[in-house]
Amino acid sequence: MQSESPPEPNRENEPLKERLWRIIFLSDTSGAKAFDVVLLWLIAGSILVVMLETVKSVEVFHRELLKGFEWLFTILFTIEYSLRMWVVRKKRRYALSFFGIVDLLSILPTYLEIFLTGSGHLIVIRVLRLLRMFRILKMGHHMSEADFLVSALKASRSKIAVFLFAVMAIVSIEGTLMYLIEGGREGTGFTSIPQSMYWGIVTITTVGYGDIAPVTVIGKILASVMMLTGFAIIAVPTGIVGAEIFKELSPVKMDGRKCANCQHLGHDPCASFCKSCGSRLPGPTDSA
Amino acid sequence: MQSESPPEPNRENEPLKERLWRIIFLSDTSGAKAFDVVLLWLIAGSILVVMLETVKSVEVFHRELLKGFEWLFTILFTIEYSLRMWVVRKKRRYALSFFGIVDLLSILPTYLEIFLTGSGHLIVIRVLRLLRMFRILKMGHHMSEADFLVSALKASRSKIAVFLFAVMAIVSIEGTLMYLIEGGREGTGFTSIPQSMYWGIVTITTVGYGDIAPVTVIGKILASVMMLTGFAIIAVPTGIVGAEIFKELSPVKMDGRKCANCQHLGHDPCASFCKSCGSRLPGPTDSA
Amino acid sequence: MQSESPPEPNRENEPLKERLWRIIFLSDTSGAKAFDVVLLWLIAGSILVVMLETVKSVEVFHRELLKGFEWLFTILFTIEYSLRMWVVRKKRRYALSFFGIVDLLSILPTYLEIFLTGSGHLIVIRVLRLLRMFRILKMGHHMSEADFLVSALKASRSKIAVFLFAVMAIVSIEGTLMYLIEGGREGTGFTSIPQSMYWGIVTITTVGYGDIAPVTVIGKILASVMMLTGFAIIAVPTGIVGAEIFKELSPVKMDGRKCANCQHLGHDPCASFCKSCGSRLPGPTDSA
């Protein structure tokens, strides 16, 4: 098995296991791409079946059909899991990896349901059934276009965390004040501080269900102030993520050049001298 | 008909058909512009009539008037369609083009209604009547200012597709969890996973109708997390489209020049040398 | 009255009329600034009185007090209007200007109410009373900080118009489809196309009152598509206005230099040659 290094060009003599590994885990050959597309459709189909099972009108009339499809998808995913376990070299590492566990959880529930048909296990069965919904995470195997989105969110992660903490602090104080103002009355939704905070989040994010709404004059004034505050604050994450995406999409990237004298990073592409200490920067050819 | 090439200056000797073609299909003469404006008003009027026909209080008292206007607009649009068919050279290509079909669908329903006055065709009639609403698409003939909007959305199309897919994945998982938490209770709106996903979309887009809202404590906590997540995620499309529009509106466009030496794309307009390899770039006059 | 030119420095010998004109119409002396501040507070107070008059619980118990304040404000504004008419030179031009009409409408309603105490004029009285609310526009006399906001909105005016037209077209088509799907049913809010379009606007702007909401499966799917579309489209005005404000706030303005050869406008500050035709641009000193 000395020919196992991936960049090897002549694949004619590859053993079956090796070729399957290429098809299942990589996406560089036409066979591997076809496998990816087929699997994506299978996942989408299996998710649709789980969804429809929860719709009463559909479930009553097409129970057998859904059951059949469910078993079809389960068997296909079982074959896929078995193949993955067979062809992968570090079996244990795969089995304990995130996608390994997701792949296992995609097939286990259907088998477990056979043993749990007693009436006492209804909730367990429902949880198991819905666990199959997480097959959607299997799609992560086959998606690489979402990288820019992930990197933009990652870059602004710590700033969004601070922002969310600030929002929670505002919501806590506002929720407490609203509970104080509206709390004592009958027929109001502000029955406790956590409930008032839930209302605060519904309001500051501009969702506004309307299941809880202020009824007193002072409560309405406070709510108005909070909405207008939220209106200004909503601009903060937009600014953060927007700036990151703008940098991501912009064709002019900042220089990666570092000043040899003062270690300053991030120079303008047309700068010849460090803007922080004035010493000569390395030429543009050096940063390629 | 050798004078049919459009840039011909002397239009005095043009035959009627040629002159009509100019007026109907182009917008470069005062006659053609007047035709465009009249047609835009006719379309707006005909749409208004279709709308008012659906309002019961108006329809009962002004049925004859609306009927009259409807036939007036239909006859005018029929004349327009006939003229277009007469003057256009590639008749078949126009008839099967997008706007050709829209133009035909704008007149057909009114005529078809004559044959469908029986009581059994009520739904067909209603669909036909509303089909005339799509005359709004005829306006596309006469709009060119919306180009910047279309190009900004087109440029960010693939990124928005990835973003919408990510939102759907989040909504699927959240909807499943909410169905699990809230689903078993009486009087709750979370009756199935698709229903929960509908609630998830209503929530994450901050629309928040309030027809479905969580009632349990865990459900409310999960919904709060989802709203705050949506609050951060709403910044993503804003960042994407905003960055594209900013580029579109910005007077400083990035160069489309490519370095002949290292193939680096995206130079500053004031750069004379490639910032990646230092070789001379083609002059700005070459990229005009 | 040859000393009436404003930049005259010695104001000691100015007649009263001249000095009042300075105080009332300009804001460059301490007296004029004090006048502005007092007037702003009077306007705010008079608006508060109009508002409180509509609140039943307040109006019943404090009718006389509100009446008194109303007459106080009306007399003060009458004095202000008389002074303005006296000191201004082009009396007719002021009387017919926007702020001249607003100033007159701020005092007329209270006087007219004396003659309209008959029971038959109730609606006219209410309209007149509320007309005084527009005194808020008088504040426009005294606000100059909002210029950046106005200029940012003005610069993006035509683009926002195109955007709003596109939104209306989408809402028309969506509203028609929703009326088709949900319209026939009992208990649904989609009773006509205009009503469905109202729902469409409530939905696409993410306001989401919940007074009208889809109840059928297809209606919910269509509404979901519309919400997600709106989620992407909401980024468009943000991008447009955001880009304008960014340019407004940015310390680096684009050059106002115009190429003498090809009339190209909007060069990079560091460009020496026209990027469109290559001819030499005027030096930076020329554009000061």
Next chain:
Amino acid sequence: MQSESPPEPNRENEPLKERLWRIIFLSDTSGAKAFDVVLLWLIAGSILVVMLETVKSVEVFHRELLKGFEWLFTILFTIEYSLRMWVVRKKRRYALSFFGIVDLLSILPTYLEIFLTGSGHLIVIRVLRLLRMFRILKMGHHMSEADFLVSALKASRSKIAVFLFAVMAIVSIEGTLMYLIEGGREGTGFTSIPQSMYWGIVTITTVGYGDIAPVTVIGKILASVMMLTGFAIIAVPTGIVGAEIFKELSPVKMDGRKCANCQHLGHDPCASFCKSCGSRLPGPTDSA
């Protein structure tokens, strides 16, 4: 006590009071950091207790437990407050500072409740109890990551104030019009101008509770116009704050250099000559 200057390196001989001051008020040693972390958790715990006390189902069954925790936190915060008062040099200045008052208010309510157990002081007790909620502000002692957020909001403060004033003016006029149109009818929520303005704020911020919604045709048209306006206006704070954050995050800062000849401000970092008058700019080293 001549060794009290903070940058002194040898802390071995420091008296206890000095060392405690370091731990409590600074964050530069491992002991001080541990103190910060412990205090953050104590604050979070005490807030949770105050919240849970307002939830009836929890309070009824775990009253004693919550009472116990409440006293535990109060005693710990009392010790903290005493230590702070002991180690700080300018005792009076700390006691009257913002955080000094917050620290005192965090412990007082629990003690005051002992004397206010009579049935006549129920509201006072509730207010006192909830006052402890503001312990969340104590977290401000220990947070420094939120600086970028504060500075971005501060930089756009005056612009946001102008924006909020403009929104209030729009809401006043819209609210008055809606009261005029919808006010006379039965069963409508527009009972007064302030109420209509509350609805206006709920609508323009796209919160949309739905507790008040227009019912007349003209009211719905006006509300639609308002929503679409708000849709365009929501972009304004996003643009303002977004631009500030973008500048904050951007590696390329605009120059603060001012031309000595013509006072022009805001040069490109790579400019060596003033773009307005052509005279030599101070070198980049001068602006460091």
